[in-house]
Amino acid sequence: MLTIRRDLVEAMVAHARRDHPDEACGVIAGADDGTDRPERFIPMLNAARSPTFYEFDSADLLKLYREMGANDEVPVVIYHSHTATEAYPSRTDVAYASEPFAHYVLVSTRDPEAHELRSYRIVDGVITEEPVEVVESYEFTHPGQDDPPQE
Template sequence: MLRIRADLVDEIVAHARREHPNEACGIIAGPEGSDRPERFLPMRNAAADPDYPGLPNTRIDPETGEKIEELRFGDTFFIFDSKEWLAVHREMTAREEEPVVIYHSHTQPYSEAYPSAIDVESALEPNAHYVIIGTKDPVRHELRSYRILDGVVTEEEIDVVESYMFAHTGADDVPDRD
């Protein structure tokens, strides 16, 4: 189960809405081994850059059943900017943090808030919660969380809390950090 503060969920939703129709992406870091998301780190989706060459993709049109060959850009997938990811990774290491949540949005009308094949292939953090925010509806959003390990996707419950202090988190029942 992913236990996450409401203010962090609000940050994810706001970031996804700002980036729409491109996919938003980022990390919520927390103390190593804690499984406690604390520090919101929005990242740049390099696939949304106008100079990004695109990624070949084949999909099936849900209405016609036809195979569609296309290039994927920032509105259909995300990739962390490599320089930014390196800087964030170094900063997390220096602060003794790890990526507790890796999030991104799905924006297309045909796209569910479920990991795509490319999402599964790029899930390299075995302890992370992979959160997907669906923003195809301009008013409502869909928020789902998954564990992805060795290509196996397992959906998990999300417990949104106001504070970790009173969220029955066991030995970590201490006030939130600033």
């Protein structure tokens, strides 16, 4: 399951809408501590500037990974949009997927009124869809912190 803050979902959708009809892409980084929480929104340039393909620019990719390395972050979410098809990984998406611990989020902008947002794990060529839980904050979502503090 992907648990993600509402403002980050809105940021991904806004980016996808802004770049439509080209595909938009980016990363949401989070601490490399196993908490699996997306925190830092990093929209990336689609170097392909295409309605059917996306690719992080090679220099941007190096800069991004160096930055995440320096911050002890991992790419918790890797997102991109499909602008004329459903939010389901294509064969190309699967061929390129190489972050086994990332949530691959797809946003479809084919409907101008309502977006579709879905999340997947893609490991060794196998697509596994997962539920997306949108939360206002991560404060009470940590395992073992089910009880809200006393007023």
